[in-house]
Amino acid sequence: MFSKYLTKIVALDNKWVKKLPVETLFTAFQKVVPLVIINVYLHLLIKLFFDPSAIVPAIFHIRLKHLFFAQNLQFLTSAFDYLILAFVAALWTKGYLEAKLDDLGHTKDELLPVLANFALALSYGFATYTYANQSAIYLIGVLFLTYLSNLSYVYLTKWTKGKLNDFGFAYLFWAATILALSTFLYSLIPSQVSQASFNALFSMDFFSHWYGLVLTAIFTPIAFVLGFAIPTDLTVSATDLSQVNANLNAVYQAVMAQLPHPQNPYSVLTTSALIGGVGSTLALTICLLFLKRQKLRRLGLWSLVPAVFDSNKILAYGLPLFFRPLMLLPMVLASTYGTVVTSLLIKFDFLRPTVFSVPIGTPHLLLAFFASQTPLDALLATVLILIGAILIYWPFAKQLEKEEANA
Template structure:
């Protein structure tokens, strides 16, 4: 039964990725992987060392008093993030329009739409960035508007039968109109959406029960794969949630007190459903190391250290994970498995929930060990979650390798 389902998912994935739109998009993702690797490791170094509350200074009792430098490097890294997104938009525009216009029998220079979409993607960064916190990056917004821009360019070319000059007034007017409309859309994005924090929402009672947390664990990879930003309350150790504060107050009053909210996003989702990033993708990076194809092994090697520190951006662009049905299924299963395992052991009182704060950059592999009152039980359960996640990902990773071998 499982083998048949896996075969059907792999066939659907192959047909899906052969579509011109998706194929050219995936090519654009893979071309920016070297830049993504540089960006991820640079961000990791800043996160672990130069952040005022980072884990390395906390362990070695080193204090870097460079707030201006820290803010400047954060701004540069954020600019790097948006530059990569802009390059994806530009590369996708070029390859898609080349193939599409060639199919229609038109020979056009795609430089103008490439420049327009590159500039619009950069403007998205300018309109969503905040000095106080990095804006949430919604890949889907940029790609959707890039695609609509490409459609209007194709329509204009078909309507005029390709007779207009590539940089003539008609195309320049098209570019100006597209930039004005899309710039207005980007500037209208509400700050609540662009900053990606939903503290009040995740403080609701629904997220204090296993079923609410299991649903969230199941849907989080879907949100990520579709190109939406994961709420920062799940991607960071959000100890300011109502449930977490209530638990911490109880612990301060009595060390082994009965906690009012033993199951909450911090004690379940952050510690078990997000190991390696959305979809528990550290297990995926480990699986890639044991494949025969060199490209996939190298991708697993590059993504292993960032995966330990809960970043899966290299995998997201390199496989890619974005818009990939074959990868979405194991991500949902592994994430839900981790959440249910943790909820189960908390319910049995084998595991005490995570309640304490930890330095920024602490791996989620060690989060429950460092922030729980039952550290060694937590470490054992994390090990079981990792083993189960690897077993979930393995057949899908083998199917991915087989699919690439026939490309």
């Protein structure tokens, strides 16, 4: 039964990947992987050492006077995030237009649309970046505008039968119009959306019950794969939620008190559905390490340390995870599995939920161990969740290896 459904998903994935816009986009993703690796490790360096409450100084009781340096490094790495997005837009534009215009029988210099879409993507950073947004990038928005820009260039070329000069006034006017419209649209994005912070939403009682958490576990990987920024309230700002504060106050009054909100995003999602990043992708990284194809093993090695510290960006661009039906299903299954197991363990009192705050950079793999009142039980539960996620990802990883062998 499972193999039957897997075959159908593979067929759908193959059909989707062979579409020209998708094929050229995936090629653009994979071309920027070296830049993504550098970017991810710079972020990891800040997360572990230079953040004001980073885990390494906290563990070893080191006081580093590096505020100015850290702020500048944070700004540079965040700018790097947007630069990578701009390179993806430019590379995608070049690959797509070369193939599309060749099919139409037009020979054009793609430099102008490449530059225009590079600027289109980069202007998104200028319009939305703040120190508070943790580089919450909505990939879907930028790529959607880039695709519309590409289509408009193709239709303009078809309408004029390719007779306009490549850098003539008509194409320059087209580029100026594209940039003006995209800048206007970026200015309409509410600050709450650009910062990906929805504290009031996730503090609702709905997210203090298993059904609210399971729905979140299902939709979070879907949103990630579609290129939406994941709310920071599920990751770096989870301890700011009202349920978490209420639990902590109860513990301060009585060590083993009855907690008002034992199931909440911090005690369930953060500790189980986000191990290694959205979709519990640390399990996928481990699977890649045991494959035969050197390219996939190398990708797993590069992504292992970041995945331990909950970054799956290398996998997202390298496999890719973005816009990939084949990878969406195991991400949803692994996320839901971890959420259901953790919710049941908490509900039937086999596990005390996480209540304490931990230093920034603490991996979700060890979060329950450090932040729960029953650390050994929490560690055992985390191991159980990770093993289950590995079993979920394994047949899909083998399919990736088969596709790589046939490429």
